[in-house]
Amino acid sequence: MAPRALLRWSVVEPSIRAISPERVVEFGCGQGAFGARVAVGRDYLGVEPDPRSAGRAAAAIEPAGGRVVNGFPSEVDLGDPADLVCAFEVLEHIEDDAAALDEWITAVRPGGRVMISVPAYADRFGPSDVRSGHFRRYDPDHLRRLFERAGLVDVDVVVYAWPLGYLLEAVRNRRDRRFLDENPSDIEELTAASGRTGQPGSRWLGLAIRIGTAPFVLLQALNRRTGTGLVAVGTRPVAE
Template sequence: MNTDSTISSLLGPAAPELGWVPAPRYLMRRARIRHLMRNLPVGRLLEIGPGAGALSVEFSQKGFQCEALELSVEARELAQTFIRKFRQNIPIHAQPDTGWKSSFDVLCAFEVLEHIENDREALEQWASWLKPDGRLLLSVPAHMKLWNARDEWAGHVRRYERASLQKVFWGAGLEIETFECYGFPLTNLTERISAPIYNRDIYSGGETSDDDRKRNNDRSGIDRSPDLKTYPLLRSIPGKLALQVFAIVQAAFINTDLGSGYIVKAKRR
């Protein structure tokens, strides 16, 4: 294993030499996901849109029999390399398998649904891959009032409101068990700070064509260029202490709508 590839209980897996490190928003989301998964029995798990595969690596290390579905060639190649570095055996599929119906104990889709035009149809398909009483964990960006240049850059179709997301879940035959609004106040702040960077990428020289937007959409879950510069601070002692504080603060506000993202845990009806 490359010595640059590290894993810690607070930051999770990182591989700066591959261009992927955890971002603050990801870490706030990860903290809540780990909390929601703590009592789930290990079993067969599918992650849709795993990005670099960091969470799949952690799920696998916890004993889950992990697989992933990743349509982006660029993301799939990175995830395969990333997963090998952490010595996990996680098949990554380029297309859904026709034999997946009622096959998985857990299905995860983090920051994926907002990219899909027909979100209810997608959620219905994902739910069909769960075993009876299987669990789905999903995250999406929250509040259209927070729409910014990164949403446009990443190819998002929408940000969600609580009521609209609940409606999609019920329509897809899923019973919501936990509904959290995560990230406050850190992710609200980091989104605002990073928006001008993405705005410049879109409008100041090159990200203008449909092909460019499609390419950005495909790599939106793996592009960590801005975060590579700040990662040394993030993994410093002051940075880790700050993250711990923000994780505690966000936990106090998960039942409000103050954060910038939603995390839902649901079961197949």
């Protein structure tokens, strides 16, 4: 995983462990970095609209016992309602985020959880967001209200990626500003490619990233008031 994904996983993994879901559906599973970890010992389905990413996700997730389908949520059979529906770094790519969240909620059983991650703070929107195909970033209160308007309860929003996220974002903004000047693309192309960029190219590089990021995983726990990413969890009410 890339450094920011490792920071995110350190927040997501304990929450998934606490929920202890038997069935998980992940929308926008990318190349399967999270899915390969979540799928172990669970009934896992990953849904990925980009065919190249879906192929790589299947190679990572299926040995762990999960399944991957290529398509959009509305196009595939999701099977039985899940205990946990998750989407990491996906909602910001969708123009009508409220409609997308409403659709995702239908895939989770009453009493089940919805978990997402998004980039934090609207005023930090920059070249890295444009290159990734983002429509927006989210303030914590904005994300909480979005969950509550969708009917979710017991909403918890966590800020993460302090302080390393700021350095990573500064480097990406500088790099992506040059890229966008030289390679104009539409938002659909940028979104499709976003799950394939920034991934470690070898096992040794991945190991080096894990070692280098480890101190910052511990450090971010000291400050949950600021950072560059958000993880939100909400519950679908049992009686609606």
